[in-house]
Amino acid sequence: MGGILFIGTGSAGERILSIAYATFKNLRSKENCFVAVNTSKKDHERVQSYFEERGIKDHSNFLFETIGEETLSGYGAGKDPKLGQSAYETDKEKLLKKLKSLHKKENFKIAITLSSLGGGCGTMVIGELSSDIRDELGIRVVPICTIPFRREGDLLVGNAILGLRNLLDKGLNPLIFDNELMMRFSQTVGEGVDRANIIITSLVSSLVDLVEYGGFSNPPIDIIDITRLITPQCGFFTVAYLDNLRDFKKKWKDLFEFNKSLVSQPIIQTNCFVMFKARSFPHELVEDVLSYLRTKYSAKEIIPTTIEDKSFSGYTIAAMIWGMSIEGIKPPLKTKRPLSEEIRKMFKI
Ligand SMILES: Nc1nc2c(ncn2[C@@H]2O[C@H](COP(=O)(O)OP(=O)(O)OP(=O)(O)O)[C@@H](O)[C@H]2O)c(=O)[nH]1
Ligand SMILES: [Mg+2]
Structure with a gap:
């Protein structure tokens, strides 16, 4: 009784959640529950094989929820946040019903929602679902989201701004992980993403430590205090x-x-x-x-x-x-273009 409800939305949210689950044994304890909400069934299959590879036989508290299957046929939302949002709207009632009944059983202390901002599924769904969990389940929510590498282009960066605005409009103030900062450590995007995931999952594990040891800490602390x-x-x-x-x-x-x-x-x-x-x-x-x-x-x-x-x-x-401040984020949340492209734009050539 009284664990954490973890929700991952979109590909990145689901991946980070699964890495945390596989890496830190303390997270798997049955009072915590993990729900991956995604339009992509492929992502769910990938996570299931990943658990198999890692030898995690019992993952009964890691649940997979596909949204928008009728329109998207179990694929990703093609980096279109409107598609992700409508997938959520279509299946929201069913999903919230499941979460409510889980909460009735487990009496979660807090919900932590995880997503990248920039893609089609996670960008809007994290804000929508976080505010519905807060309002309809009556649990406090801490959203954690990533923002894109600036070179990922206008579409993803623009989507991320949209997703951030949605969170703020709903009175949700996320903890942000800026993928761009990982460029300091890595030659490739893949390396940067791996490194980002290690840091985010370590934070998640510290939060679980807090639930586990908080009563013995000095002064004693309840995760809700956060x-x-x-x-x-x-x-x-x-x-x-x-x-x-x-x-x-x-x-x-x-x-x-x-x-x-x-x-x-x-x-x-x-x-x-x-x-x-x-x-x-x-x-x-x-x-x-x-x-x-x-x-x-x-x-x-x-x-x-x-x-x-x-x-x-x-x-x-x-x-x-x-x-x-969101305005004060460095480097600013806008696309970084190669210098040659900037010059061409400047001189309209
Ligand atoms: N930190 C981190 N960022 C990721 C990871 N995977 C993707 N990203 C970033 O997330 C953004 C894209 O979001 P995704 O989660 O792939 O998109 P999605 O929500 O699944 O959207 P669709 O695939 O269009 O349905 C880009 O900025 C990527 O750099 C990951 O595992 N970790
Ligand atoms: Mg995806």
Whole structure:
């Protein structure tokens, strides 16, 4: 009783959810439930074979829901968010009925929805479904979404803006993972996407840790507390980890900044959740981090918590920070073109 309802929408949402499920055993615990909502049946089959390859025999709490099958015949929504939205509208009643009955059985504490913005299915469905879960199931929702590599072009970038606007219009303020930041690490889009997925799934696993250990943390914390920090317009997350305390004391700030899921600036003030995790975490370092959040991120409200357990190795700081500007996202959410194309456009040749 009282786990997390995870929802993945579209190809990326479903893929990230399945990677998290396969990688972190603690997630699979039966009080959590995973639902992949997609127009593509192929994606569902892919995930099923992936579970098979990984030797995960029991995945009974990972459910597959196909939407819009009548019109889209089980294929993707062709990067057209209108098609994704109408697929959702068609099957919404049936889907919400299932989610309601799951919630009645499991009494979820919170829902976490995951999607990329940019494609046909996930872009609008994440906003629609998140707000329906909030309004009709009465659960608080934390949406997490990716925004496209800028070179993916006007269609995907434009779709992502549409999806973001839809979330904001519904009073949902997502945690954003900017795929573009992964260009720093990778030669290819595929490599960047893999790296992005590792970081997002680690965040998901930290949230599950919070449910598992939150009652023993200092101060004790309930994952629902996080939702009162959510404030416009959007948020980011970051993780800093090292196994050696001496190095960690010197480098945590660089790691914290380098691993941010989004680069932007606070609109005015921010609200922060920060989790410290180690076998035992030094008090003065906690103080340093809190004062850093106050000065660098104009943090107004901070919920800090320390989770200490003999089984933990190394030192981890995981933070989620809301109150960041969408206008201020860097690089801006618009298409990056090769220089030659820009010149041609400029001179109309
Ligand atoms: N981080 C991350 N981004 C992904 C992944 N797969 C796709 N993307 C990004 O997601 C965007 C496309 O979204 P998809 O999820 O593929 O699209 P969809 O919602 O399934 O839409 P349709 O296929 O048109 O129905 C692009 O910006 C991709 O770079 C993934 O596994 N991880
Ligand atoms: Mg797809």
